[in-house]
Amino acid sequence: MSDVFDQAIDRVLSRKNREVYELLQRSGLYDNVATAIRGRKVRVRGKWLTDFASCNYLGLDLRPEVMEAIGPAVREWGTHPSWARMCCSPELYERLEAELAALLGTEDALVLPTISLIGIGLIPALTGKGAAIFADKVVHKVNHDGCRLARDMGATLTSFRHEDLSTLEAGLAAHAGATVRLVVVDGVLSTTGRLPELGRILEIARAHDAIVYVDDAHGFGVLGESPSPEHPYGRKGNGVIRHLGLTYDNVLYVSGLSKAYSSLAAFIGCPRKLKPFLKCNVTSYLVCRGLCPRPRWPRRWPGWSSTPARATRGAAPSTSTRAPSSTPTASGAFPRTTTRRSPSSAPTWGARRTWSAAGSCSSRRAST
Ligand SMILES: Cc1ncc(COP(=O)(O)O)c(C=O)c1O
Structure with a gap:
């Protein structure tokens, strides 16, 4: 009896898709499993790699105040x-x-x-x-x-x-x-x-x-x-x-x-x-079932400066080479300082980069 899954893979893959499929099997560049994360570094197969693959352009994913705000909504x-x-x-x-x-x-x-x-x-x-x-x-x-x-x-x-x-x-x-x-x-x-x-x-x-x-x-x-x-x-x-x-x-x-x-x-x-x-x-x-509960975002996250940020060189996907001046919350409020990544000036190990009110870029140790 032939294996129906082998047959399906064999018959369904077009020539072009097959090349991609085979390349991916060999390349080791996909389906990575991260076993730890420190700021913008992830550990994959025992090596610390700099993450340029994620799309969290504003760097909100690891902000403690964002993570903490989720708890009350879930409770x-x-x-x-x-x-x-x-x-x-x-x-x-x-x-x-x-x-x-x-x-x-x-x-x-x-x-x-x-x-x-x-x-x-x-x-x-x-x-x-x-x-x-x-x-x-x-x-x-x-x-x-x-x-x-x-x-x-x-x-x-x-x-x-x-x-x-x-x-x-x-x-x-x-x-x-x-x-x-x-x-x-x-x-x-x-x-x-x-x-x-x-x-x-x-x-x-x-x-x-x-x-x-x-x-x-x-x-x-x-x-x-x-x-x-x-x-x-x-x-x-x-x-x-x-x-x-x-x-x-x-x-x-x-x-x-x-x-x-x-x-x-x-x-x-x-x-x-x-x-x-x-x-x-x-x-x-x-x-489809809905989303996980998310909090109402506060007008301003604690720790965000009240002085307007100045646009600074950044790496977000745009025709421009400069970072946005301010970052909206879902409630339409605009925190004045935001954390973001920049391939042109990648953060040092374990540090995150803050686009400060003065428009300069400073690093701080990631709190995670
Ligand atoms: C242009 C575009 N549309 C849609 C998606 C899918 O988005 P989601 O993850 O919300 O399904 C992506 C994801 O990369 C995208 O780049």
Whole structure:
């Protein structure tokens, strides 16, 4: 009797995937298991390595005050609400949604566990039979998967290159009779840190009554409104739409807390009237259990200085080389000093780097 799993692996892997699969088996560069962590160093197979692989751009993951704030919420609500959101949600989620909407400047927001679940839940929910989807070739895989799922449900799917928007324009014109036209793009591109020409994409989409799904996983918390020469990343970290001075007309702004905010949650910034529809139609809202309770973040974490921080050279994923001047909390408050990593000036062993009020970069021993 042949092994069904061997057969499946053998038959399902395409030539390209097989090369990647075999390379990964040999390389030892994936599936690392960290046995200890000290600041930005992790111990893997007995060696201390510097971590440039995580996305917690603001360095909030190891801040003692952040960790301590979780306890009271867990004591009040337990470790996890085992309802699907459709059934019941702790009021913390409602507050989080209101705070996110206020920070983003959207009418409303809907929280789900991850951006991946939004991608595969929201894109098919909005489209389906008779709809036309236009996806930037470089959108994240989860968004591609969402688009393919929608295609299986009857939508047409066309790719375009964000460097050549004439294909998008022509495609939208050709699908003028589609039930829904949806353009799917990433905000800050995860592999290059660059931005697509979002202003132009929105202009084209609006001219064709299309909705634009913007996945800003890497912009939220880093890019924000009112960029200036002094603060090139802008303020408040409220995302790429605000950073570029655009509006949310026709936009579904999708991002999450799993990158800059070092936490697990994702959200859709949306018009208020769409929210009831999403609650009834996005499978991941209907069936997935919710997030672990998170606290209401205080207006200001203890220990954060009250003097405005100055932008300093940093390494967050943006077109700019400078760090954001201030870091928003989910409640829209802006702590004045934040801890962040910089590959160009990697912290010394066991130390963490603090972007101080004076704009200088000082190191302190990690408290973990
Ligand atoms: C652009 C983009 N979208 C979505 C995701 C998935 O996010 P999540 O971990 O919240 O599912 C990622 C993760 O790296 C990403 O880079």
